[in-house]
Amino acid sequence: MYCANVTVKFIDNSIMNKTDELNKLRRIIGLHKRWDFLFMITGIIALMIAILTFIALFAQMLIDGMPRLSWDFFTSFPSRRPESAGILSAWVGTTLVMLVTAATAVPLGVGAGVYLEEYAPKNIFTEILEINVTNLAGVPSIIYGLLALGLFVYQLGLGQSILSAGLALALLILPVVIVATREAIRSIPVAIREGAYALGATKWQTVYDHLLPYSSAGILTGIIIGLARAIGETAPIITIGALTFIAFLPPSPITEGFPYISFEWLTAPFTVMPIQMFNWVSRPEEAFQLNAAAAGLVLVVMTLTMNGLAIYLRYRMRKNIKW
Amino acid sequence: MSDKVDKNKNYAGRLSYSYRRNLRERLIESVLFLSAALSVVIMLSIVVMLVKESFVFFQYVSLWDFLTDTQWTPLFDDAHYGILPLVAGTVVSSAVALLVALPLGTIIAIYLSEFAPFSVREIAKPFLELLGGIPTVVYGYFALLFVTPLLQMLFPTLPGFSLLSAGLVMGIMIIPYVSSMTEDAMRAVPMHLREGSYAMGATRFQTAIRVVMPAAFSGIAAAYILGISRAVGETMVVAIAAGMQPNLTWNPMEPAATITAYIVQVSLGDLPHGSIGYQTIFAAGLTLLLMTLVFNIIGHVLRKRYREIY
Numbered sequence: 001m002y003c004a005n006v007t008v009k010f011i012d013n014s015i016m017n018k019t020d021e022l023n024k025l026r027r028i029i030g031l032h033k034r035w036d037f038l039f040m041i042t043g044i045i046a047l048m049i050a051i052l053t054f055i056a057l058f059a060q061m062l063i064d065g066m067p068r069l070s071w072d073f074f075t076s077f078p079s080r081r082p083e084s085a086g087i088l089s090a091w092v093g094t095t096l097v098m099l100v101t102a103a104t105a106v107p108l109g110v111g112a113g114v115y116l117e118e119y120a121p122k123n124i125f126t127e128i129l130e131i132n133v134t135n136l137a138g139v140p141s142i143i144y145g146l147l148a149l150g151l152f153v154y155q156l157g158l159g160q161s162i163l164s165a166g167l168a169l170a171l172l173i174l175p176v177v178i179v180a181t182r183e184a185i186r187s188i189p190v191a192i193r194e195g196a197y198a199l200g201a202t203k204w205q206t207v208y209d210h211l212l213p214y215s216s217a218g219i220l221t222g223i224i225i226g227l228a229r230a231i232g233e234t235a236p237i238i239t240i241g242a243l244t245f246i247a248f249l250p251p252s253p254i255t256e257g258f259p260y261i262s263f264e265w266l267t268a269p270f271t272v273m274p275i276q277m278f279n280w281v282s283r284p285e286e287a288f289q290l291n292a293a294a295a296g297l298v299l300v301v302m303t304l305t306m307n308g309l310a311i312y313l314r315y316r317m318r319k320n321i322k323w
Numbered sequence: 324m325s326d327k328v329d330k331n332k333n334y335a336g337r338l339s340y341s342y343r344r345n346l347r348e349r350l351i352e353s354v355l356f357l358s359a360a361l362s363v364v365i366m367l368s369i370v371v372m373l374v375k376e377s378f379v380f381f382q383y384v385s386l387w388d389f390l391t392d393t394q395w396t397p398l399f400d401d402a403h404y405g406i407l408p409l410v411a412g413t414v415v416s417s418a419v420a421l422l423v424a425l426p427l428g429t430i431i432a433i434y435l436s437e438f439a440p441f442s443v444r445e446i447a448k449p450f451l452e453l454l455g456g457i458p459t460v461v462y463g464y465f466a467l468l469f470v471t472p473l474l475q476m477l478f479p480t481l482p483g484f485s486l487l488s489a490g491l492v493m494g495i496m497i498i499p500y501v502s503s504m505t506e507d508a509m510r511a512v513p514m515h516l517r518e519g520s521y522a523m524g525a526t527r528f529q530t531a532i533r534v535v536m537p538a539a540f541s542g543i544a545a546a547y548i549l550g551i552s553r554a555v556g557e558t559m560v561v562a563i564a565a566g567m568q569p570n571l572t573w574n575p576m577e578p579a580a581t582i583t584a585y586i587v588q589v590s591l592g593d594l595p596h597g598s599i600g601y602q603t604i605f606a607a608g609l610t611l612l613l614m615t616l617v618f619n620i621i622g623h624v625l626r627k628r629y630r631e632i633y
Contacts, residue, residue, distance in 0.1 A: 036526045043434025046427045047447060053495045054454050057465045064468075111358035119352055120359070132362050138549065138619050139612065140556020142583050143369060145590075146608040150372040154596050171365055178362070202344060204351045225456070232458025235558035235583065239590045239604075274460040274559075281464050281563055289468060296461045307456035311449045 061300065065293030073294060077247040078276065082287035087295055089246045090276035093162070094231060096250060096265055097272055100166020101230050105173050106223055112174075113181025113219075114207055137175035144172045145239025153240050160241045162250060163266040168236045173226035180222020184215035217317045221310045228306035232299060234274035246271040273299050373612060376605030383599055389606070395569040395585070397603045398592075404603070406610055408571040412486065412579035413614070416561050417554035419490025419575050420497060424550050427494075428501030429543070435502070436509040437531040448503070455499030463563030466492035471564065484566030484578035493560050501550040508542020509535050541629045548622030552615040558583035582611045 076086030116133075120126040148168030158164045188211055196206040212219075250268035273295060280292035381389070384404040392405025431451070435444050471488040475481045481488075512535050520530040536543065566578030567588040580588065586604045594600045 032526045032529065036528045039430075039528045039531075040434065040438050043430055043438055046430040047434065049427060050431065050451065050454060050495065050498050054450075054457075056469060057457070057461070060465065060469045061461070108358045108361060111355045112362060115352075115355035115359040119355055129359055129363060132366050135619060136362055136366060138552050138615060139369065140552070140558070140583065140615060142556065142558045142586055143373075143608055143612055146586070146605060147365075147369045147372050149590075150376060150605070151368060174362065174365070202348050204348055228456055232456075232460065234458070234460045235562075235587065238587050241590055241593075274458055277464065278460050278559065278563065281460070281467065289464075292464055293468075296458075296464055299458055300461055303456050303458055304453055307453050311452060 058300070061293045061297045064290050065295075065297040068290050068294035069297065078271075078279075079247070082285060082291055085280075085288075085291055087273065087276055087298065089249060090271050090273045090295070091298070092249055093246070093270035094272045096162050096270065097166045097169065097237075098227060098231060100163060100266070101169040101173065102223070102227060104167060104170035105177050105226060105230075108170070109174050109177025109223075109226075110181050110212075110219060113178045113185065114212075116178070117182045117185045118203065118207055118211065133175050133178055137179070140235075141172055141233055142235040142239055144168055145236030147171070148236060148240045159267060160269060161267045162270045164240050165237050165242060165270065165272070168240060169230040169233055172233060172236060173230050176226035176229065177219075177222050180225070181215070181219050184218025184222070185211055187218070188214050217313055221313045221317075224306050224310040224313070228303045228310070231306070232274055232303050234278055237272055237275055238278070242269075242271060242275055273302075369612070373605050373609040376602050377609045380599070380602035380606040383602075384606075393571050395580075398589075398600055402599075406582075406607065408569040409580060409582045409585050409607060410610070410614075411571050411573060412561075412565070412569070412584070413555055413581040413611075415573060415575050415579065416486045416490040416493065416557075416565060416581055417551065419487060420493035420554040420557075421551060423491055423494025424497035424501050424554070425547060428498045428546070428550065429505055431498065431502040432505035432509060432546075433531050433536075436506045437527055437535065448506075451499040451502060455496075455503075457496075459496065459557065459559040460563070462492050462496050463489075463560045466560055466564035478576065481576055482566075482578055484564060485576055486561075486565050486579055487575040489561045489563075489565035490575060492564065493554055493557050496557070496560065497550045497553050500553055501546050504546030504549060505539075505543050508539040508546065511542065512538045541626045544625040544629065545622055548618050548625070552618050555614050555618070556583065556611060558587060562587040582607045 072084075073086045074091065075088055076084060077088050078090075079085040112133075116126070116129060120129070145168060148164055148171075152158045152164040152167055153160060158167075192210055192214065193206055196210050201209070246269060250265040250270060277292050277295040277299060280288045280295060283289070389404055389406055391407070392403050393407055394403035394405050395408045396403045431447075435447060439447065466488050467484075470492055471481070471483060471485065474485070474488050474491075509531075516534055516538060517530055520534040525533070561581045562584040565581065565584060567580045567584050568578060569585065570577060570579035572579055585607055589600060589604045
């Protein structure tokens with residue numbers, strides 16, 4: 001009763017300056033709503049700037065580079081004459097360097113990820129390891145190039161070879177693979193591990209037969225993203241002193257006679273796609289810059305395909321797995 | 324079946340089996356441990372390599388000259404070894420990049436996390452991720468041949484190489500890193516905080532700015548720090564679009580070299596191993612590593628200090 005009385009009084013009171021109060025409130029609400037709307041527009045504009053830049057970048061390269069893209073472009077060596085220059089040595093070099101990178105970074109990264117997630121005891125050393133992986137991810141790529149220059153090229157005497165470049169890029173993407181492996185393994189419920197242990201499996205059996213297969217899609221996503229980054233990485237490879245004018249191919253990994261496989265290519269000089277593109281961009285003649293656009297187009301299509309594959313894999317994974 | 328087997332033999336077999344099994348487990352664990360420990364080895368060898376070569380450099384050039392000389396001309400006859408011009412180039416190009424990347428990245432993150440409908444977010448996030456996956460050398464090409472001519476229409480006095488166009492493109496390049504980390508941090512803020520704010524009559528904008536952002540501060544700080552160290556360490560865009568002439572200037576409209584561009588420039592030439600020119604790139608690299616390290620430590624402190632636990 002008392003409550004109702006108060007309410008009645010309140011209403012009575014407010015009737016006096018109802019329009020005044022209401023208008024004030026409406027104004028404040030309207031103002032805030034306008035801010036809300038304004039911000040939403042700003043957000044869309046910001047997003048559009050990013051998207052438009054991407055479109056401009058792609059269109060610019062497409063217009064400049066498309067006419068240069070032909071079968072010959074992929075099968076000829078770089079040349080002094082821009083119209084007959086191609087990217088044969090570059091894409092072969094990129095493929096071979098990526099082989100070395102993947103062969104090094106995948107086992108090491110997955111191994112380290114498994115250790116940190118499943119084996120590592122909770123102690124100060126593990127904590128140092130974890131902080132260190134985060135810090136490694138923040139080291140600029142050119143610093144890895146300096147490390148490779150000092151360590152691989154000179155200290156270990158590997159020279160300016162495919163092996164040095166592949167190892168440098170492997171170190172660079174190691175944190176990416178480690179983090180992806182850890183996240184993929186962490187998302188597997190404990191029940192799976194407990195089930196395996198209950199049946200008498202050892203730790204490694206649990207990891208090898210259960211955790212790795214179940215997390216394989218997530219790990220693969222990380223590997224692809226890492227390799228896509230390595231393909232486009234230019235700075236570390238310039239730093240180890242890769243030649244930019246290579247008009248020959250490294251020795252073939254497959255030989256005619258016994259033992260059919262040769263590792264001579266590992267020590268061969270090489271060039272890669274981004275280096276070739278950088279070389280062409282930095283020339284003053286416009287014709288070479290058209291070549292750069294064509295090489296860039298190939299490079300972007302390669303990395304976009306890989307990243308797209310990774311995104312698709314993650315999407316599939318999120319949809320399919322319900323623990 | 325098992326009744327027929329001699330019990331003693333069976334036990335012995337099982338013991339030796341489990342011994343072998345234990346051995347294998349141990350072996351695998353140590354191999355895995357070694358691959359994890361490799362990351363520490365990498366970090367140590369980076370530091371050792373840079374310090375070792377810089378040490379030789381600093382026996383030749385005093386630290387005082389290195390820090391105060393206003394010219395960087397190590398490859399000339401009249402050699403000067405002042406890191407300031409390179410640091411200035413790095414700071415200016417990074418500042419331009421961050422002026423683009425931090426506001427735009429934050430706005431995009433707030434929009435995607437608090438405003439955008441589900442379908443927009445599902446399309447925009449992978450798109451931004453693709454944008455972050457484009458090779459930096461391609462961005463360099465874009466800066467030199469698209470953005471610079473565009474800017475020259477606005478500012479006719481702009482030279483062909485400038486920190487401004489390199490910085491702008493670098494900023495666009497860093498947006499995805501900043502926005503995706505900021506958004507992750509904001510999405511991690513529990514829903515009931517937002518609901519509380521809405522219940523008090525706050526709009527979405529007020530909730531985002533006054534409730535969600537402070538709660539996600541440590542994650543947002545981490546995103547900014549990552550953006551800063553990306554900008555400082557970025558190489559190809561500045562090497563292509565900002566020119567490679569060391570130039571002590573704070574004006575973004577001028578061409579200048581950054582630390583990273585200098586390292587690229589030296590590496591492109593044919594410097595003999597062990598020469599003073601060879602050691603300068605390690606001294607420059609050490610400076611760069613220290614700069615990114617400082618930012619990483621600041622980020623670490625901020626994260627620890629302002630972490631909100633729900």
